[in-house]
Amino acid sequence: MATRGFTGRRGGSEETRERLPPGQFLESGFPVLSAGPTPRIQTDKWTFTLKDGVRPVKRWNWDEFNALPQTKMTRDIHCVTTWSKFDTAWQGVLVDDILADAGIEPPTGFTLAHSFDGYTTNVPTADLLGGKAMVALRYEGKPIAPDHGGPARLLVPHLYFWKSAKWVNGLQFTQKDELGFWELRGYHRYGDPWQEQRYTND
Amino acid sequence: MRWQTAVVTEIVRRSRAVSSFFFRLPEFVPFAAGQHIIVRLTAPDGYRAQRSYSIASAPETTSHVELAIEKLDDGEVSPFFHEVVEVGDEIELSEPVGGHFIWRTQDGGPVLLIGGGSGIAPFVSMARHRALAGSTAPMLLLFSARTRHDLLFADELAELRDRQDGFDMITTLTREASPPEGISKGRIDAGTIAAALARLPGPVRRIYICGSNPFVENAAQHAIDAGVEPGLIATERYGV
Numbered sequence: 067m068a069t070r071g072f073t074g075r076r077g078g079s080e081e082t083r084e085r086l087p088p089g090q091f092l093e094s095g096f097p098v099l100s101a102g103p104t105p106r107i108q109t110d111k112w113t114f115t116l117k118d119g120v121r122p123v124k125r126w127n128w129d130e131f132n133a134l135p136q137t138k139m140t141r142d143i144h145c146v147t148t149w150s151k152f153d154t155a156w157q158g159v160l161v162d163d164i165l166a167d168a169g170i171e172p173p174t175g176f177t178l179a180h181s182f183d184g185y186t187t188n189v190p191t192a193d194l195l196g197g198k199a200m201v202a203l204r205y206e207g208k209p210i211a212p213d214h215g216g217p218a219r220l221l222v223p224h225l226y227f228w229k230s231a232k233w234v235n236g237l238q239f240t241q242k243d244e245l246g247f248w249e250l251r252g253y254h255r256y257g258d259p260w261q262e263q264r265y266t267n268d
Numbered sequence: 269m270r271w272q273t274a275v276v277t278e279i280v281r282r283s284r285a286v287s288s289f290f291f292r293l294p295e296f297v298p299f300a301a302g303q304h305i306i307v308r309l310t311a312p313d314g315y316r317a318q319r320s321y322s323i324a325s326a327p328e329t330t331s332h333v334e335l336a337i338e339k340l341d342d343g344e345v346s347p348f349f350h351e352v353v354e355v356g357d358e359i360e361l362s363e364p365v366g367g368h369f370i371w372r373t374q375d376g377g378p379v380l381l382i383g384g385g386s387g388i389a390p391f392v393s394m395a396r397h398r399a400l401a402g403s404t405a406p407m408l409l410l411f412s413a414r415t416r417h418d419l420l421f422a423d424e425l426a427e428l429r430d431r432q433d434g435f436d437m438i439t440t441l442t443r444e445a446s447p448p449e450g451i452s453k454g455r456i457d458a459g460t461i462a463a464a465l466a467r468l469p470g471p472v473r474r475i476y477i478c479g480s481n482p483f484v485e486n487a488a489q490h491a492i493d494a495g496v497e498p499g500l501i502a503t504e505r506y507g508v
Contacts, residue, residue, distance in 0.1 A: 067273060067360060069309040071352040074317055075344045089316050091344065098481040101368045103488035103501045148318055184499070213485060251367030265269040265365065 085142060086150055087259035093149035098213045101247065105183050105233055109217050114201065115180075115236040116168050124168040128217070132203065134159045134167055139200060141223035143230070144259040156221050158202035161194040161237070174239040178246060179220050182233040187246035188255070189222055189229055191239065198224060201234055226257040226264070270297075270363045271308065276355050277332060284417045286338045286386050288324060289349060291361060296330040299323060299364035301371055301393040302476070302504075305335065306362035309345060319345040322389040322478070322504070323364065324421075326396035333361070336420065338386035369476060369504045373398060377405030377434070378468040382456065382487045384412045384479025385420075387506060391478065392421050395428055395435060409437045410464050412456050412483070415444045438464060456483075461490045472496065478504040 076083065082092055109128040116123045126134075138157045144150045165172060172191045179187050193199065202210060202221040210216030215232030222229045228248050249255055254263040262268060274291035281287050301323075308318040325334035339350040353359070371379060371394045381391040391409055398407055413419055419439065429437045440452045440460065447453050454460075465472055475496060477487045484505050492498055 067310060067358070068312045069359060070357055072309045072311050072317075072348055074309070074311045074315045076315060089318060091317065097505075098485075099505050100503065102503055103477075103492060103498050104485060105498065147320060213481070247368075252365050265362075268269055 082152075085152060087144055088262050089264075090144055090148055090150040090259065093151050096151060096154075096214065097145070097147075097149055099145065099147060100213075100232060101185070102183055104213045106212060107182055107217055107233060112217055113235060114164075114218070116164060116170075117236060117238040118170070118173045119239065119241065123170055126167075131159065131201075131218075135163045136203070137163070137197075137200060139202075139221065139223070141221075143223050143227050146226040146228055146253065146257070146264050150259075154223075155206050156200065156202040157204040157207075158200040158218070158221065160197055160200045162197065164201065164237070165195075172239065174241055176240045176243045178238045178240050178244050179229075179231040179234055180236040180238060181231050182235050185231055185233070185247050187220075187229050187231050188240075188244055188249055189225065190243070190256070193222060193225065194237070198222065224258075226254075226259055228253065229257055269306075269365075271360050272297075272363075273358050274333070274361045276353060276357045276359060279353070279355060282336055282420045283413075286336050286418075286420055287350060288334050288336045289353065290325075290332045290334050291359065292332050293361065296333075297363045299327055300367075301327055301397040302369045302390045303364040303366045304390075305333065305364055307335070307345065308360040308362070309348060310360070317344050320365070322393070324389045324392045326393055326400050328397065328400040336386055336389040336392070366504075369478070369502050371397070371474070371476065373401045373403040373405065375405075376473060377407055378470050378472055379405070379407050380464055380468065380472050380475045381407065381409045382412075382461075382464075382475065382477045382479075382491075383409065384456075384483035384487075385414070385418065387479030387483065387504070388420050389478075390504065391476070392425070394476075395425065398435060399428055399431075404434045406434045406469050407436070408464055408468055409435075410456065410460065411437065411439045412442060412479075413439070414442055416441060416448055416451075436467065438467075456487050456490065458490045458493055461487065462494045465494060465496070472500065475501045476504070477501065479506060481505045
């Protein structure tokens, strides 16, 4: 159904339009969205825990985690609220390298990411491996600002950005696909921007 | 996502930059105060733009849904509403979404609602819900706007406060040299929040903060500094 009088403000080149998933627009700023206040996390209190079910596999403190191999990744990101941002530059530890350091193969096909503020989000394990995802420690060459998820946030750029959990403090392998915070509140279980999987039944 | 084609039945100017748009839906969908709705506009060639707006009407009001839309000059959707949309137009609306920023009468109180500018919209829904449902849960609305021309829903909220049944309101204007009587001057700071918390008849059960990201960050930080447990604070940020 066309909306009377609406033409839209497309703008941008053909290349820009092709890089935007359906229903998204290009944003030059970096909007902040989150369900609660920004936690102020001191890096000397920071830890990251890898768990298989309830069993902790390995825990790193800030210095140990920063000593893991780091990778740079520049990607377009897409927020479910319809803004997209191109060429965001991150640096951090690939999930592959976290598992390698822990000396384990992924035990299950489902992962739940946990954050300091109690936030959770579920991502299929396969979407975290093969260089597709990292725990980001730097954005545009600098430490990540607290309101953007610093000191460390998950980065899964090929899925809607709520999957890239701010203030991440652990990954947990689960036996089945367990829904996270937004996934329990009406948002899509998987969240592929190119399939426009925004809400539960999309 | 379920979408319905709604008809604009009324447009009411609320302030310099904000107008309320009233929509009649083919089928009313129950919601909770604090939830939002997505508006979807489609161009003749299929191009779409969609934005979320908090519902301002009460869940008890089933004849229409009210969205208070602030005109953002560099926006794509809000200028369209302010400049093009007329009564009788058909607009696509989603079912209500959002599950963390809601208040139901059974959630009780005391609750503190902190709104900046058009961020007051979900709180209007909560205050109306509270009144229509006959709740006496203590609810204090702390509202910050720029000038007297940016006050929204002021008469209606004053009426609710004057009932003296547990709904209270503090208004502060940030860019008004001499605010009208009963309205204070300045930005929300640690003192404002501490005073608001002290005005509640008991320990705060939940704090809801809605507005621009800098407004929300600032208010949340002051609340935490005032000793509020971060887990009690729910935020809704109007990013774009």
